[in-house]
Amino acid sequence: xxxxxxxxxxxxxxxxxxxxxxxxxxxxxxxxxxxxxxxxxxxxxxxxxxxxxxxxxxxxxxxxxxxxxxxxxxxxxxxxxxxxxxxxxxxxxxxxxxxxxxxxxxxxxxxxxxxxxxxxxxxxxxxxxxxxxxxxxxxxxxxxxxxxxxxxxxxxxxxxxxxxxxxxxxxxxxxxxxxxxxxxxxxxxxxxxxxxxxxxxxxxxx
Numbered sequence: 001x002x003x004x005x006x007x008x009x010x011x012x013x014x015x016x017x018x019x020x021x022x023x024x025x026x027x028x029x030x031x032x033x034x035x036x037x038x039x040x041x042x043x044x045x046x047x048x049x050x051x052x053x054x055x056x057x058x059x060x061x062x063x064x065x066x067x068x069x070x071x072x073x074x075x076x077x078x079x080x081x082x083x084x085x086x087x088x089x090x091x092x093x094x095x096x097x098x099x100x101x102x103x104x105x106x107x108x109x110x111x112x113x114x115x116x117x118x119x120x121x122x123x124x125x126x127x128x129x130x131x132x133x134x135x136x137x138x139x140x141x142x143x144x145x146x147x148x149x150x151x152x153x154x155x156x157x158x159x160x161x162x163x164x165x166x167x168x169x170x171x172x173x174x175x176x177x178x179x180x181x182x183x184x185x186x187x188x189x190x191x192x193x194x195x196x197x198x199x200x201x202x203x204x205x206x
Contacts, residue, residue: 001161003188004168011167013115015039020095021087022046023119025055027112028079033070041070052093055084079107097122110147114163123162125153130173131166136205137177137195 005011014035017023022042029038045066049055055063064077083105087093096102097120102113114124125131127146131153135141141152157165176183182200190196195205 001157001165004165004172007188008168008171011164011171013118013167015115016042017119018046020116020119021052024083024095024108024112024116025080027115028083028107029067029070029076031076032072037070041067052084052087055080056088076107082106083108099124110150114150114166118163123159124166125150125157125162126166126170127153128170129179130170130177133179134169134173134177137182137193137200137202138189139194139202139204142204 013023015023015026015030016039017026025045026038026042029041048066049058049063058081060077060081063081064073067073067076067080070076086105087095090096090104091101095116097117099110099113099117102108102116103110108116111126111128114126117124118126127135127150132144132146132149135149135153136144140156141149143149143152153165154162172187172189176187177200182195184190184193184196184200187193187196195202
């Protein structure tokens with residue numbers, strides 16, 4: 001972990017936001033999209049819609065137009081609007097602060113919930129496609145299910161490092177340990193990663 005910390009000392013959520021609601025919406029938009037693309041969309045989106053009431057009452061086609069470039073905009077617009085309406089019905093329009101409450105919201109799974117909880121200072125391991133891939137390459141988990149990988153990592157990593165650890169894994173996955181061309185020779189973890197001898201394509205992931 002100290003090597004990841006040294007390479008990525010300032011591990012912060014790359015999605016731009018000013019409050020938990022904005023982070024929740026941005027995280028929903030980030031599915032099958034890049035943070036950079038989401039960050040291009042959200043400034044205008046958040047100027048137009050500022051509260052759960054705004055999102056809940058927005059004309060669906062108008063909301064879709066704002067988020068179109070993030071992909072899967074029909075499903076994302078429905079998820080955002082359903083989530084906003086649930087916030088109003090259950091929590092007075094405020095974003096809840098527990099995993100149990102968050103995952104009951106439409107379009108919110110454990111990955112999204114852990115991202116949002118981190119804004120409240122609640123530690124959590126976010127298992128996205130990068131963390132999933134790196135956990136398997138590094139033999140930190142033999143599972144393929146994100147929830148099981150999360151549990152495996154929680155058992156290995158100190159609780160107060162959960163959020164920063166998963167962010168650093170994401171950064172490493174984007175920069176060096178990529179899906180198609182992992183750059184093992186220049187990776188700071190090469191000498192301790194069992195996949196490096198296989199060029200990042202170990203037999204257990206075949």
